[in-house]
Amino acid sequence: VQLSNVRCFGGGGKGRSWKWRRMLRFPHISQCMELGNTIARDYSSLCVKQPIGRKLFCLFCQSKPELRHCNSLLDKMGEYEVQSDEDRKSFGMQIINRFLSRQVPDLHEFLSGAPFLQYLQSMYFERFLQWKMVERQPVTKHTFRQYRMLGKGGFGEVWACQVRASGKMYACKKLEKTHMKKRRGEAMALNEKQILEKLNSRFVVSLAYAYETKQSLCLVLSIMNGGDLRFHIYNIGPPGLEPARVRFYAAEVCCGLHHLHQRNIVYRDLKPENILLDDNGHIRISDLGLAVKLSGGNLVRGRVGTLGYMAPEVIGHEYYGISPDWWGLGCLVYEMTAGRSPFKRQGEQLTAKEMERRIQETEEVYRKTFSSETEDFCRSLLTKDPRQRLGCRRCGVEGVKSHPFFSTINFRRLDAGVIEPPFKPNVHTLSTHTC
Template identity: 30%
Template sequence: MGALSCRQGQDTQQGQHTRVAALHEQGGNIRGLWKSLWSGVGTIRSGLEELWELQGHQYVHQESLQPAPLLVEKPLSEWPVPQFINLFLPEFPVRPIRGQQQLKILGLLAKGSFGTVLKVLDCAQRAVFAVKVVPKVKVLQRDTVKQCKEEVSIQRQINHPFVHSLGDSWQGKRHLFIMCSYCSTDLYSLWSAIGCFPEASIRLFAAELVLVLCYLHDLGIIHRDVKMENILLDERGHLKLTDFGLSRHLPQGSRAYTICGTLQYMAPEVLSGGPYNHAADWWSLGVLLFSLATGKFPVAEERDHVAMLASVTHCSFEIPSSLNLELSLLLRELLCQNPLHRLRYLHHFQVHPFFRGVTFDPELLQKQPVNFVMETKATQTSPLESMPFNDFDCDLESFLVYPILA
């Protein structure tokens, strides 16, 4: 979730990243259970989509002095179908209307195929958060109830300085809400602005990602969507891995078969439909580091996973001769076709020549700010974050939002 995995709903950036997901690993088919519900409710079109259709069309202007909108749904007792609530318990508890914190919407952070991420102010805590808003109808239509609940379950389980922390989760009548801490930018935005990263910064970010991936794998968790858009940068320029929407518990020795992730980051064993394991995340890290070092992806994006598999399998990665030997070696050992030969354990990285002199300790790695990130952030303004709202439908049924025009 953008700021989230909530992560940050960023799958649509640059048209480069396409999520592919099979249904057989997402849990049992529940469409039959809700067939009668759909006939009574009809096709509920989420107003989150209407927001984007309203862009470029005629807006309904509100008075500029109106108070900021509040993110509050009507009492759940009005909804006549209790299964529509129980299905998402206990990961998404029901918030009594009196106890529901008032969240003022400050802006839009990201819009993805599955939900929208809003920047909000918690009036009680006087703190800014990011809230991922997911329509329940979309979850049911895609048969991904189990995956949504596992996303929250995983985030509640983990506690790491390089993971985007979960603040809260709850449900309204028609939407699920996942609230996380707020970060103002992500690694992809930074990469798009500056291209190639300095080698010292690549080394730092690589060490931080190695620590967090080793932590997740030790807990039996595979992320399956490690990419620049899912890495947020905090106020000191250090990273936070986010968006656990495709993650799942995968005990050591187990295998997965679902084709899912972002095409240009997907390992060959994932593109082929498995079996695969946690080693797939290390391939994704290799793609990410290659992009930071060279300013481009190792393989161009294809139209689907079949064509992408052919390109990845038959294309040899051209590592520029300008990169030093230690970094080139690291990239080759991560972008290895055979997952058994990839670097995948912490001690592999601790003794690697590219990390000579690096202490794999989160506290020490965070001791100094990342100066070039701070300098770049100071000159950037996110186009989405700069779009404020002056109206919001509190019922979230139509979700009509109007930008303030200059």
Template identity: 35%
Template structure:
């Protein structure tokens, strides 16, 4: 990290060498067996997660997602499929915390659950997608980059008006999900994604199942993770961080308006599309919480967890605004404000220590960080009845035109290097070079766990005025 105590002239001289050293030392584990590589923060807890003892004084329920102790890329994400046409609306979509430990099986049509929805007169299943590459693997399965096979568009009433395109297919083993008591989490994630329609949130296009697996078809985003770009650049300027933070605030506000708390906001769960816009992903720990209620689950990634979660005092949407503050701090300084190799000491620092604000940051940035990183959730910026609107009105965002931003007319200055819609250069080769092997899964004895899982996003060509 940059020595922020050095003089400006010293920082200028050493910045290129520091960033070069950072890049040379940046390593991504080559296999999921790496002890420092925990997939739980991407795909949900695995059966091995119980080896991490929970902090004292927290009474957790069986099936609660574990705290994430090791950070990693999510390796999964959507692609820039946001239409610029004013007449074509966006439709619900993304599911982030799941995956499937096997390649999509060549299931016959009788295996595929199809929800009868009036105009949907065709069955969608694994055979409708051509597997191109592996782009992720986790405790429940694999994530593939896939191409939708051509399928006839029947008529203007729309049966099977699906079309082709590049997607991310998450495949999850039912037996593993049931074994780990995560049926409710997988269902909640899918349900939440069907309710979220926002230009900075990844979209879920389809969900379906066979006798042995669950499938989520998501937009594939090829610009890489915010994590990757942040650690390649070292830090972001305030102007660059302002646009990313504004887009995140817009997305989180949208979730909160619909009673959804994300609970795992971090750079690894934010992707960048080919135009440089950020896209929020990974709803595996998300939860619908009533305005007057609280959740007592211990979940999230420790560096980004709000004090009230660590103290098991019950939390609500205000916990997300703390995480946004941590994200902003990391973008502007290169690391989260609270770090420690010992988990217990890290938690103590988050609960007790004051945030150290660097003098080189603007007074407006200091003010926003102080507001978001308020340890008392009732005093935190965004906690009031106006919610995210209070954050949008903060003076650090005075140059942001929120209408332009939310219509994606505010163009980021940085665009990732993307060669095409199927480009996977921003995904690590430890995944994209994997063989496309198919590993069969057993059929669970209890078959009613995932009833009603099938979903197809509304077709914009059918629901929009021409």
């Protein structure tokens, strides 16, 4: 969002508000004692999973001469994970020669002992509690400035907004309560909020804040200014995308699906409109209202999603697990490559019954725009039998990542966000289509 060209509602068009910066002031540590008594003091959740907790624990270790080498080892291990395949072996040997011996215990096991207990008595943990108190401040519509509308959905609108205290931009998804009630969408909205609260993935939109007004339930999400994949497939140049972009977007979607599946979440609505690009050209999966969490490894049954992208087992009212998501990835790769969906030509009018028949009975057509690797990848994902589908076999997601279609993708580096996207959206061009 280019703020200089956007009308601002309140605040005079300024960025960070000095008045609202008071929200970011840390409370006195005496005000945090009650929180300190109630918070779960678990090493993994406090010092590994939470970014601010991890940072403060690292600062604590850096302040202790006897623990500094642990910090250095953690840093080097992080660097090792994003090394290219040709440099990985030599870099690993450097780590072994510098840090490791047969007597060295597991690093996190060591840090979770006496060092963690010392950390809990330090000023760094007090600072962590202050951060937690700031996080718990009430959020209302007055926390944000509102800018232009980014788009409309079935239950409301999406607006660009800015946190008054920090100046950071987000997308505010306003779900109108009257529309949700008429269309029985309350459960869907609550489901999306609850699932997003559990996720922390660079490939899925992040929920930063949630609040409600008299008229709306508001979800404040990662802002994605680069448009959706459908726009890029059909509105910029001839239909379809270049092979490098197809491969890159498919790989990032694969990582996003993997992160969801690790938490037993099935997405169930994978289509180009729901894949959004940021300013730099990275993608995120959005709109998780139809996602479902599998409990205890159980399967689910339900005809949900968008018909042109539904898997045969969904149309057939069968029980399923993660299989519809891998089918959706096959549809997505096909559409990005061919400039049309697998079972319907662009502009073709089909009845729902005919679309269902094609998905369940007919084979998709592959033309010369498909390389042999891309065709095999799509065929493997668009297998009618979910038990034989790529991603659903015994090798799981590793079978997808190791397919020749992804031979040029280093998934370790991709997961770390260090691979440069092959395309950077022109935000000015996009804004003329979305205003």
